[in-house]
Amino acid sequence: MPTGIAIRDVRDQLFDAAERILLRDGANALTSRAVTTEAGVAKGVLHRHFEDFDAFLAEFVLDRVGRVEARGVALLGSAGTGTVVDNLVEALTELFESIALRIMGLLISRDALRARLREIRGPGVPVMKEAARMVADYLAAERELGRVPAGADVEVVAPMLIGAVHLLFADVEGAGPGASEVRRVAAAALAEYGD
Missing domain, CATH: 1.10.357 (Tetracycline Repressor; domain 2)
Structure with a gap:
């Protein structure tokens, strides 16, 4: 996703992506890259909103x-x-x-x-x-x-x-x-x- 474009409800989008990964693939598959990929956002988006994973x-x-x-x-x-x-x-x-x-x-x-x-x-x-x-x-x-x-x-x-x-x-x-x-x-x- 290009930078500079506002993402609505990014926290919910990331949380929903994490839930889908957990349900589908389990805890071992849950990484920051997997979450951002699943959410369809750049990896940096997660780190702009949270201190760390x-x-x-x-x-x-x-x-x-x-x-x-x-x-x-x-x-x-x-x-x-x-x-x-x-x-x-x-x-x-x-x-x-x-x-x-x-x-x-x-x-x-x-x-x-x-x-x-x-x-x-x-x-x-x-x-x-x-x-x-x-x-x-x-x-x-x-x-x-x-x-x-x-x-x-x-x-x-x-x-x-x-x-x-x-x-x-x-x-x-x-x-x-x-x-x-x-x-x-x-x-x-x-x-x-x-x-």
């Missing part, structure tokens, strides 16, 4: 974390409707069919990125931390409505549920597990408390 990746991950947080708001809004298990199945399937798993691979492969994100967001694995918070907040809301018993320890159930569903989706090529598998895990996590 790890700064770009950190902002990319935080942008995608924002999407998880937005999904959390939607899940919280579903409290009191449908069934608790159905609401969890929908939210967790959407989460793990998204870029979330690929971000996990990216975080595992880049120590400097993990360290930078820890400085920005504190301890915990980005995306998984927000996903556990999303589920805990939702279960707490359902507990207040009496749809999850008062004794339910949502701060323990939520990360257990995230971890178990993550394992269903991890390292799956092609189609992920079906809703029935996710339902089985969600129902088992809540079995002690009922639905």
Whole structure:
């Protein structure tokens, strides 16, 4: 792309390119050259907007974390409707069919990125931390409505549920597990408390 031409929403364009690469080719394929090539911009564009590639990746991950947080708001809004298990199945399937798993691979492969994100967001694995918070907040809301018993320890159930569903989706090529598998895990996590 010639220099001197303004690019609209360049950050979003670069983030979307990074997501496409992650989804298609995985974390090892994600380089600054691959991102700018995929975005159809000159390599220098990325470095004009970000301190370095790890700064770009950190902002990319935080942008995608924002999407998880937005999904959390939607899940919280579903409290009191449908069934608790159905609401969890929908939210967790959407989460793990998204870029979330690929971000996990990216975080595992880049120590400097993990360290930078820890400085920005504190301890915990980005995306998984927000996903556990999303589920805990939702279960707490359902507990207040009496749809999850008062004794339910949502701060323990939520990360257990995230971890178990993550394992269903991890390292799956092609189609992920079906809703029935996710339902089985969600129902088992809540079995002690009922639905």
